[in-house]
Amino acid sequence: MNDTLERWGSKRAFILAMTGAAVGLGNIWRFPYIAGENGGAAFLLLYIAFVLLLGIPVMMAEILIGRGGRQSPVRSLATLARASQASPRWRYLGLFGALTVFCILSFYSVVSGWSIEFLVASINGTFEGQSPQAIGAGFEAFLANPWLLVFNHSLFLFITMTVVAAGVAKGLERLNNFLMPLLYLLLLVLAGYGASTDGFGPALGWLFLPSFEAITPTVVFHAMGHAFFTLAVGACALMAYGAYMPEEQSLTRAAFAVALLDICVALLAGIAIFSVVFAQGLDPTQGPGLMFVTLPIAFAELPFGSLWLSGFFLLLLLATWTSAINLAEPMVATLTGMGWRRSISTAAVAVSVWLLGVLAALSFSTLGEFRPLWGRNVFELLSSIPPDVFLPLGGLLIAIFAAWVLPESQAVESLGAGSRGYRLWRATLRYISIPLTLVVLVGGVLALG
């Protein structure tokens, strides 16, 4: 595929591709469990603040660079750096992004594999009439089975890389057009169900009434990482999509629309899941299993429970799929940008992500006690350090490049917000996003060690 000439078919297709990237496990699986571990409402408040103060401006910077360069992230950065008489080393930022998505996709694919397993189990009616204890124990037993985890991880990665091999513009545009609206509809139904349970009131209180003592430096650090993760910002992945963005589309409006939608989906998922958690007296701080345990328990007791549950896991998989495709794209684009054929690049990425993912999958059994850093095993490392540290670091560098390196003449017209809009955006990056990211990142990293 010629990566300088390809364009999204329409503005709508670009927005859909962006939301496809943003909306995924981050909103539906990761948000509830990280919020659960970090105090609920306090986390939600901080996460929304970070989306507004960092997420949106940095997302705009990323897309702007991609659209300005119209190539793979590495080459777009190199081209723009040259045009701005800055160091050609800025291109390494593209490689760092590829490393980040490499780590993220490996654990992402493993968890997506859990959704495949749960989709099949709910279609088979496995959860019907089971007690909460039995469902919890079933999940533990599933995690302890390395073969099953590796099999599902492999299957998910295979279907993802098949779409990637076909080329982003062709493969995704068609998919996104009908899958995404379906997803939002199904989530609304699930949140509506949550509203009919007696956990609804407690869930709302827990999600929306922050107690300010709950805001600790770690909570702030996790909220920032999650804001980047859920918006798909900080790894040059949106930069890779920006390269296909129509010339006449407003970047500002696209970024706000995607962020708003992303928050809404997380809120709907949060309401659905925490209503169940409180209605059933479950533990909101139980970690990555939260969604996988709570929903089968709730639906086991309902009429047509298996049907709703199958719908939910199907929806989750579709959302996850489009996100995983976005995660793969910067790596594939980097290799094709170096002159590799798309098919070969895709295969190389698939094999390496698969290998790292196997280590992540085995962290629930064989490799559970292999803890190379900070007392965390491979899964725990991959699911925390790249989102909390790599993404903010990448986002910081992207912001510095856009706000301090790129000359005004390069950026104004791309932004599509006039020169006053440009000034406001640049000032936000320079005086809010950059210092804020730096402070939270340094604080968080020091607290890790």
Ligand code: TRP
């Ligand atoms: N945002 C996605 C989610 O919430 C995950 C994701 C897709 C992502 N592309 C990304 C995260 C790029 C970081 C960078 O599930």
